[in-house]
Amino acid sequence: MDGVPRVPEQRRPEESAALRFSVLGPVRAWREEEPLPAGSPQQRALLAALLLREGRTATASELIDALWGDEPPSQALAAVRTYASRLRKALGPEVLVSESGGYAIRSLGEGALDVARAQELASDAEKARGAGELSRARVLLRDALDLWDGEPLASIPGPYAETQRARLEEWRLQLLEARLDMDLEQGCHAEAVSELTALTAAHPLRERLRELLMLALYRSGRQAEALAVYADTRRLLADELGVDPRAGLKELQQRILQADPGLAEPSAPAAEPATTPVRPAQLPATVTDFTGRASFVQELSDVLASASSAEGRVMAVSALAGIGGVGKTTLAVHVAHQARGAFPDGQLYVDLQGAGPRAAEPETVLGAFLRALGTADSAIPDSLEERSALYRSVLDGRRVLVLLDNARDAAQVRPLLPGTEGCAALVTSRIRMVDLAAAHLVDLDVMSPEEALQLFTKIVGEERVASEREAALDVVAACGFLPLAIRIAASRLAARRTWTVSVLAAKLADERRRLDELQAGDLAVKATFELGYGQLEPAQARAFRLLGLADGPDISLAAAAAVLDLPVEDTEDLLESLVDTSLLESAAPGRYRYHDLVRLYARACAERDEQPPSERVAAMSRLLDFYLATAAGVYAIERPGDRLVDHLEPTGTPGLAFANRQASWDWLYSEAVPLLACVRQSAGAGTLRRAIDLLWAAVDLAESGANSREYEAAATALRDAARAQSDVHAEGRACVVLSNARLFSGVFDQAYREAQQALQLAEASEDPLPCCWAANILGSIAFYQKRYVDAEGYFSRAIEEFRACGDLAGSASPLCNLSRLHLATGRADSAVALAGQGTEIYETLGHSLRVANGRYALGMALGKSGQHADATAQLEEALRVFRDSRQRLWEGMALCRLAEVELDARKSARAASNAEMALTVLRGIGGEWRRGNVLTVLGKALHGIGQSGRAQVCWREALEIYEALGSPEAAEVRALLTPVAAA
Numbered sequence: 014m015d016g017v018p019r020v021p022e023q024r025r026p027e028e029s030a031a032l033r034f035s036v037l038g039p040v041r042a043w044r045e046e047e048p049l050p051a052g053s054p055q056q057r058a059l060l061a062a063l064l065l066r067e068g069r070t071a072t073a074s075e076l077i078d079a080l081w082g083d084e085p086p087s088q089a090l091a092a093v094r095t096y097a098s099r100l101r102k103a104l105g106p107e108v109l110v111s112e113s114g115g116y117a118i119r120s121l122g123e124g125a126l127d128v129a130r131a132q133e134l135a136s137d138a139e140k141a142r143g144a145g146e147l148s149r150a151r152v153l154l155r156d157a158l159d160l161w162d163g164e165p166l167a168s169i170p171g172p173y174a175e176t177q178r179a180r181l182e183e184w185r186l187q188l189l190e191a192r193l194d195m196d197l198e199q200g201c202h203a204e205a206v207s208e209l210t211a212l213t214a215a216h217p218l219r220e221r222l223r224e225l226l227m228l229a230l231y232r233s234g235r236q237a238e239a240l241a242v243y244a245d246t247r248r249l250l251a252d253e254l255g256v257d258p259r260a261g262l263k264e265l266q267q268r269i270l271q272a273d274p275g276l277a278e279p280s281a282p283a284a285e286p287a288t289t290p291v292r293p294a295q296l297p298a299t300v301t302d303f304t305g306r307a308s309f310v311q312e313l314s315d316v317l318a319s320a321s322s323a324e325g326r327v328m329a330v331s332a333l334a335g336i337g338g339v340g341k342t343t344l345a346v347h348v349a350h351q352a353r354g355a356f357p358d359g360q361l362y363v364d365l366q367g368a369g370p371r372a373a374e375p376e377t378v379l380g381a382f383l384r385a386l387g388t389a390d391s392a393i394p395d396s397l398e399e400r401s402a403l404y405r406s407v408l409d410g411r412r413v414l415v416l417l418d419n420a421r422d423a424a425q426v427r428p429l430l431p432g433t434e435g436c437a438a439l440v441t442s443r444i445r446m447v448d449l450a451a452a453h454l455v456d457l458d459v460m461s462p463e464e465a466l467q468l469f470t471k472i473v474g475e476e477r478v479a480s481e482r483e484a485a486l487d488v489v490a491a492c493g494f495l496p497l498a499i500r501i502a503a504s505r506l507a508a509r510r511t512w513t514v515s516v517l518a519a520k521l522a523d524e525r526r527r528l529d530e531l532q533a534g535d536l537a538v539k540a541t542f543e544l545g546y547g548q549l550e551p552a553q554a555r556a557f558r559l560l561g562l563a564d565g566p567d568i569s570l571a572a573a574a575a576v577l578d579l580p581v582e583d584t585e586d587l588l589e590s591l592v593d594t595s596l597l598e599s600a601a602p603g604r605y606r607y608h609d610l611v612r613l614y615a616r617a618c619a620e621r622d623e624q625p626p627s628e629r630v631a632a633m634s635r636l637l638d639f640y641l642a643t644a645a646g647v648y649a650i651e652r653p654g655d656r657l658v659d660h661l662e663p664t665g666t667p668g669l670a671f672a673n674r675q676a677s678w679d680w681l682y683s684e685a686v687p688l689l690a691c692v693r694q695s696a697g698a699g700t701l702r703r704a705i706d707l708l709w710a711a712v713d714l715a716e717s718g719a720n721s722r723e724y725e726a727a728a729t730a731l732r733d734a735a736r737a738q739s740d741v742h743a744e745g746r747a748c749v750v751l752s753n754a755r756l757f758s759g760v761f762d763q764a765y766r767e768a769q770q771a772l773q774l775a776e777a778s779e780d781p782l783p784c785c786w787a788a789n790i791l792g793s794i795a796f797y798q799k800r801y802v803d804a805e806g807y808f809s810r811a812i813e814e815f816r817a818c819g820d821l822a823g824s825a826s827p828l829c830n831l832s833r834l835h836l837a838t839g840r841a842d843s844a845v846a847l848a849g850q851g852t853e854i855y856e857t858l859g860h861s862l863r864v865a866n867g868r869y870a871l872g873m874a875l876g877k878s879g880q881h882a883d884a885t886a887q888l889e890e891a892l893r894v895f896r897d898s899r900q901r902l903w904e905g906m907a908l909c910r911l912a913e914v915e916l917d918a919r920k921s922a923r924a925a926s927n928a929e930m931a932l933t934v935l936r937g938i939g940g941e942w943r944r945g946n947v948l949t950v951l952g953k954a955l956h957g958i959g960q961s962g963r964a965q966v967c968w969r970e971a972l973e974i975y976e977a978l979g980s981p982e983a984a985e986v987r988a989l990l991t992p993v994a995a996a
Contacts (some may be wrong), residue, residue, distance in 0.1 A: 032108065035127045036061050037181065038162030042104065049103045055080055056096040058169045063109070063118040064126060067175055069456045072115040079173030125483065128181070135188055145410065147195050154192040186219065193225050196209045200406040202232035203936070207929030213242075214922035214958035217249055218747075224262050230963075231269050231276055231439040237969070240271050241962025249959060251502050278809035293385040296416060297363040299350045305464030306344050310351070313344075316453045317352045317414070317437050340460070341441035342418050342498035345714055349416050349439055354435070358411035361385060363429075363608075366566060367421030367442060373566065375428040377686070379404050381431075382415075395937030396719075401428040409433050417441070448598050463498055472758040473514070479655035481514035488514065490523035505548055517915065530982050542753055546596070546618060549560035556587045557596055557630040558623050560605070561615025565687030567606035572687065575639035575666050576632050635666045640688050643669030644710040647677040651713070654858040661706040661783045674861065678899065681713065685720045692727045696734035705731050705746045715754040717940030718902040725754040732767075745774030749783045752790050757902060759940015761978075765794045782823075785814040789827045796834050799981040825854040825863065829870035836874050844874040865894035869907055876914035884914045905935035912954060921957025928954050945974035949986055965990065 033043045040057040042049040051057045062079040063071060064567045071079075077089045086092065097116050100690035101109040124130050159994070165181035167173045196205045209226040216222055223246045230239035243258070243266040250256050275437075351359060361382050365373045379400040383393050385406050387852035394400055399656050410434040420426050420442040426449060430438050446452055460468065469489050470478045474590035479486045492498035506517045559576050560568060568576075574584040588605050589595035596615075600606040607615060623629050642664045649658050650671060671677040681688075688711060695704035708728055715724040726749040735744035755764035768790040775783035792807030808831040815824035852867030861993055872887035872959060895904040906933035915924035928951035935943060952967035968990050975983035 032122060033125050033127075034060075034064055034103065034121075034740065035162065036064055036177075037127045037131065037160050037165050038063075039167045042849065051103075052096065054168060054170050055092065056099060057469070058171045058174055058522075059093065059096045060100055060118075061166055061169055062171075062173050063116060063178070064127070066117065066785045068117060068119055068121075070115045071119040072113070072234045076116070080171045082172040101207065127160045131160045131188075134160075138191070140860065142191075142195065147199055151192060151195045151199065154188055154195070158185065158188055158192065186216065186889055190221050190225065191390075193222075197225065197232070198405070199230075202229040203933045205229040206233055206235075207926050207933065208956070210929050210958075210960075211922050211926035213960070214925060217959060218253060220246065220250075220259055220262055223258075224265055227262075227265055227269065228276065236269060236272075237966040237968070238963045240266065241964075241966050242960065243269075245960045246964040281396065291736040292357075293359040293361055293413075296349050296353075297346050297358045297362060299347050301344065303347045305460060305467060306340070306347075310344070310348055313348045313439070313455065314351060317355065317439070318350070325694055335739055343496060345416055345418065345439050345441050349414055352414060352437075354412040356412045358413050359386075360414045362416045362418065363512075364418045365420045367419045367425065372421040372425060375425055376400050378429055383407065397428055399937075405432040406427075408436050410435075412436060414439065419748075420446070422446070434914055438962065460489075460494045460496055460499070462486065462494065465494045465496075468496060468499050469503045472500065473507050475666065476816060477506075477514060484518040487518040487905055488521060491518070510693055545731075548601070549591075549596075553587060553590055554618075554622070556584075557615055558593055558619035559629070560588075560597075561607060561612045562619055562633055563636060563687070564630060564690040566690075567600045567604050568687060569671055569684065570603045570605070570637055572636060573605065575635045578632075578635055578666075633691075634700060635692065636691055637700050637707065638664035638666035640691050641682075641703050641707040641710065643668060643680065644668070644688070644707055646670065647681050648710045650674055650677045651862055652822055652858075654860075655822040656783060656818055657709065657823075659770060660780075661710060662703045664703070681711065682719060682899065685711075685714050686723075689714070689720065689727050691721050696731055698738055698740075701731065701734055701740065702743050702746070705735070705743055705750060708750045711747065712750070712753060713900075715757050715899075716902060717900045718757070719899065721754065721758055721938060725751065725758060728754050741774050742778040742780055745771050745778055745780055745783050748774060749786045749790070753786065756790055756793060757939070759942045761797055761942065765791065768794065780821070781818050783813065785811055785818060785820065785823055789830065792827060792834075794831055796830065796837070797980075799837075801834060801838055805831070822858050822863070823856055825867065826852040826915075828854070832870045832874055836877050841874065841878045845871065845878055848874045862894060862898045865891040865898075865900075865903070865907075868894075869903070869910065872914065873910050876910070876917055879917075881914055881918040885911065888914065888992055901934055902939050905931045905939060905947070906932060906943065909950055912950045916950070916953055916957065919957075921954050925951060925954035927960055942978055942980060943969040945978075945980070945982060945986075948974070949982070949989070952989065 031045045040051060040061045042051055042060070049058060058080050059076060073090055073093055076093050077085045080093070081089060097109065097111070107120055108118060108707060110117055120810040121129075134153045134157035138150040138157065141147075141150035148930045164178065165185075166178045169178075191208065193205055196202075206229045209222060210227055213219070213222050213226055223242055227242045230236075230242065243262065247258050247263065250258055283873055294654075349362075353360060363373065363378050363381065365378065367373075376395075376397040379397070380393055383400065383404060384390070386404075388403070388407060392403075393401060408431045410433070413431065413433055415429065415436065415438045417426055417429055417438060417440045420440050421441075423446045426438075426440055426442075426446070440446065440449075440452070446454065459663070465477075466489055468480075469485055469617060487501055488502055492502055502517060502521065506512055506514065541712035546554065546557065556577055558575075560573055563572075563576065570581060570585055570588070573588060575580045577584055577587070579587070588597060589599075592599050592605070595609075600608050619629055623681040641661065644660055645658045645664075646668050648655070651674065667679065671680065688707070692704045692707055695701065695707075708724065708731065710952040711724075728747060732744060732747035732751050735747045746768045754763045754773055755761075755767065768787045768864065771783055772787040772791065775781075775787060788807045788811035792804045792811060795801075795804035795807060808827045809825035812824050812831070815821075815827065828847050828851035832844045832851065835841075835847060836844035848867065848871035852864060852871050855864040855867045868887040868891040872884045872886075872891060875881075875887060876884035878884075888907055892904060892907040892911065895901075895907055908927045912924040912928040912931065915921070915927065928947055931947045932944070932951065933948065948967045948971035952971065955961070956964035968986050972983055972986045972990065974980075975986060
C-alpha cells in the first residue's frame with residue numbers, strides 16, 4: 014500500500030529478544046514487561062527516527078534535521094550524542110550501534126516493533142484477500158489496526174516526526190478503508206454504518222469513506238439516507254474545496270438511483286470467523302449394516318457430486334419421500350457419508366420434526382447452523398429473512414453438505430437451502446415436494462424381499478438365518494418389508510441368543526392385527542414400534558411413555574428426572590437404555606429427544622397403558638413444577654429481595670440450584686423453547702395458575718427480546734384459558750404477564766388495555782403483587798404517551814403498593830420510572846434524587862441487572878442536569894451489565910441514551926456512532942416506537958456533523974412511525990423537519 018513505512022531489519026539474538034518498542038501511539042520501550050526510560054521528548058524523537066530508518070545508519074546531521082529542522086540549537090550535535098548515549102545504556106550496545114559517524118537500531122527480535130508487526134499483518138491480509146480468503150483478511154487487518162494506541166508518535170517534536178505521523182495516520186486510514194471494504198463484501202453492512210458514520214464525521218472530506226457509507230446504508234435498506242450522504246458530500250466539497258465529488262461517488266449515486274441489483278448482495282452480515290475455520294461434522298453415525306438400495310445410493314450420489322463439478326448446478330437438492338419407517342434417514346445419512354469427500358468444508362444436520370405437532374421453526378434451525386459455522390450469538394439477526402441471507406453468505410465459497418431430515422413441507426425447507434455452487438442439500442420428508450424448485454425427487458418404497466432378508470441376516474447373523482431361511486422370510490414379510498420394523502425385530506432376536514428365528518416368526522404371526530397395521534401407512538410404523546416397546550422392562554416402559562408427553566423439541570436430563578420422579582442417576586440409566594433400543598435419541602450430552610413418530614407412539618402408549626390416568630397428569634405437573642421452581646430460582650439470583658418469588662404458586666418438585674448468576678442465565682436461555690412449550694401445554698384447570706406464574710418468573714425471556722414473540726403468544730394463550738375457566742385470579746396474573754410482554758415489544762395500546770384489566774381483576778381477587786406491577790406498567794405506558802399526570806398517579810400508586818407488600822426491590826422500578834417523568838416535566842433535580850433512590854435500593858439488595866436499570870435512569874437524569882461526564886459513566890456501566898446479561902433491548906436503549914447525553918455535550922460524532930449501534934442492536938425487537946426514538950436521536954446527531962440530508966431521511970422515517978402509531982412524538986419530529994425543509 015502507498016504510504017506504508019519501512020521498518021528496521023528484524024533478527025533474533027538472545028540478548029535483545031525481550032525488547033519491544035511502540036511508535037503507533039506514544040514512543041515507548043519495554044524489556045520483558047518492564048518499561049524502559051525513553052527520556053525527554055527530544056530523546057524519544059531520536060529513538061523514533063532510528064526505529065523508522067529500516068535499520069540503516071542515520072548520520073548526525075540527518076538526526077539533527079529530524080529533531081530540529083532548519084533551526085537547530087547551537088549544541089545540537091552534543092545533544093544528539095547525549096541522547097544516543099542514554100538510549101544505548103537503556104537498550105544495550107548491541108541494539109543501538111555507532112558507525113560512520115552516525116547511529117542505527119539493529120538486531121531487534123521478531124515482533125519487537127509495533128509498526129513492523131502491523132506491516133506484516135497488512136501484507137498477509139493483502140495476500141489472503143488476493144486468494145479469496147476475505148474472512149481471514151478481515152481478521153488480519155483488524156489485528157493490525159488494533160496495534161494503534163492513539164496518535165502515532167504522540168507528543169514527539171520535530172519535522173521528521175510530523176512527517177511520519179501524517180504518513181502513519183494516512184496508512185491507518187487506508188487499512189481501515191480496506192477492512193471496511195471487506196466488511197461490506199462479507200455483508201457486514203449494518204454494523205459498518207455506525208463506524209462509518211463516526212469516521213465520516215472525523216474525516217469529512219475523505220470521499221472513499223463517504224462511498225463506503227453510501228453502500229452500507231443502501232444494503233441496510235436505507236436508500237434515502239444513502240442518497241442523502243451523496244447530497245451532503247457534494248455540498249461540503251463545493252463549500253470547502255470548490256470541487257465536485259469524484260467519478261466513483263457519482264457512479265455509485267446513479268447505481269443507487271437505478272436500484273442496481275449488483276449493489277444488493279451480499280445482504281446480510283457474515284459470521285465473525287474464529288482463528289481456526291469452523292468445519293461442522295454433524296452427520297449422525299451411519300449404520301454399519303446398511304443394506305441394499307444400490308440404485309438409490311448411485312442416483313443420489315450422482316446428484317450430489319454434480320454440486321461441485323466444473324459445470325455443476327448451483328444447488329443439488331435430493332428430496333426423499335416415503336412413509337414413516339421406510340428408511341429415508343438411514344439412506345440419506347449413508348449417502349451423505351459417502352459424499353463427504355466432495356464437501357470438505359463440513360456437513361450440517363438437523364431433524365426438522367415435520368411429522369410432529371410442532372415442527373422445527375426455520376429461524377431456530379438457522380440459528381443453530383450459524384453457530385455451528387462459527388457465527389457469534391451477537392452476530393445472529395432475529396428475523397427469518399436476515400438469518401437465511403446470513404446463512405447463504407457464510408456458506409459462500411464453502412463446500413458444505415446440508416442434511417435436512419424429516420421436513421414438514423417445502424416452505425419449511427426453502428430458507429434452509431444453501432444458495433451457492435459447491436454446496437448441496439439432502440432432504441427427507443413424508444411428502445413428495447413437487448413445489449420445491451430445482452429438487453431432484455426420489456420416492457422411496459419398502460425394501461424388496463431380498464434386501465429385507467439381507468438386512469435381517471446382517472443384524473442376526475448368517476449362521477442363525479441360514480438354517481431357518483423360510484422363517485426369516487416370514488419375519489421380514491410380517492414387518493411389511495419396512496426397514497425400521499425389520500431392524501427392531503432383528504435386534505430383539507440378536508439380543509436373545511436362546512431364541513430361534515422361528516420363535517420370533519411365531520410371535521409376529523400371533524399378532525394378526527399388528528400384521529394388518531404393518532401394511533397400513535403410519536399405523537405400520539406404530540405397530541413396528543410396538544415390537545420394541547413390548548420387550549421393555551417396566552421401568553423402561555414407564556419412562557418411554559411419560560417422557561413422550563412433553564411437547565418440547567427435546568428434554569434435559571434434569572427435566573426428565575422431574576417427569577419420572579426419580580433421582581438423576583437412575584433417570585440417566587433408564588434413558589441411556591432406551592437409547593440402546595433406538596426408541597430414544599441422544600440429542601447431546603444430557604439431552605434426549607424422540608423421533609417425531611416415536612413420540613406419537615409413546616403418547617398412544619401412555620393413553621393406553623398408564624394407569625390410573627392421573628399418572629399422566631401428575632407427570633406433566635411435576636415437569637411444570639420443575640420449570641417453575643428453577644425459573645423462580647433464576648429470578649431470585651438476579652433479583653435478591655424481590656418479593657415476586659414469595660407470591661408464586663407453591664411447587665411440589667424442587668428446581669435446580671445454580672453456583673452463580675452466569676449458570677442460571679445459561680439454563681434459562683437454553684431451556685427457553687422447552688419451557689415455553691410446557692407453559693402452552695399447561696393451560697388446564699389444575700396447572701393454569703402455575704403455568705402463568707412460570708411465565709412471570711421467566712420474564713427475562715421477554716424483556717431481553719430473545720424469545721419475546723413466543724413468550725407473548727404463550728401469555729395470550731394462558732389469558733384466554735383463564736378467561737374461559739372464569740378464574741379471576743389466574744386471568745389477572747395472565748394479563749399482567751401479557752401487558753408486560755407487550756410493553757417490551759412496543760405495542761402500547763394493547764399493553765395498556767391488558768394492564769387495566771389486570772388491575773381490575775387483581776383488585777377483585779385481592780391479589781396484591783399484580784396490582785403493583787399493573788400500576789407500574791400503566792404508568793410507563795402513560796409516560797410514553799406523554800400523559801404525565803396519569804403517569805405520575807400510577808407510579809405513585811405502584812410505589813405505595815410495592816411498599817405495602819414489603820417489596821422494597823419492587824418499589825425501585827417505579828421510583829426510577831418516576832425519575833424519568835420528573836425529568837420530562839422539567840424537575841431535573843428531583844429526577845436525579847429519585848433515580849438515585851432507586852439505584853441505591855438495587856445496590857443495597859445486591860441486584861446486578863436491576864442496578865443497571867437504575868443507572869440507566871440516573872444517567873438520563875444527570876445528562877439533562879448538565880452533568881455529562883457523570884451521566885456517561887452511569888450509562889456506560891449500565892450498558893456493560895446489559896451486554897453481559899444478554900439484555901439486547903436494554904443494551905440498545907442504553908446506547909440511545911448515551912447518544913442523547915453526547916448530543917447535549919456537543920459530541921455529535923460519538924452520538925451518531927452510538928445511535929447507529931442502537932439501531933443495529935434493536936433490529937427486530939423493542940417495537941417501532943423505540944425505533945422511532947433512535948431514529949430521532951440519530952437524525953440530530955447526523956445534523957450535528959453536517960450530514961443534514963441523512964438527518965432528514967431519519968426524521969421522515971421516524972415521523973412515519975409516530976404518525977402510524979398516533980404517538981405525540983410526531984410533533985417534535987415535524988418541528989425538526991420544518992426549518993430544514995425551509996432552508
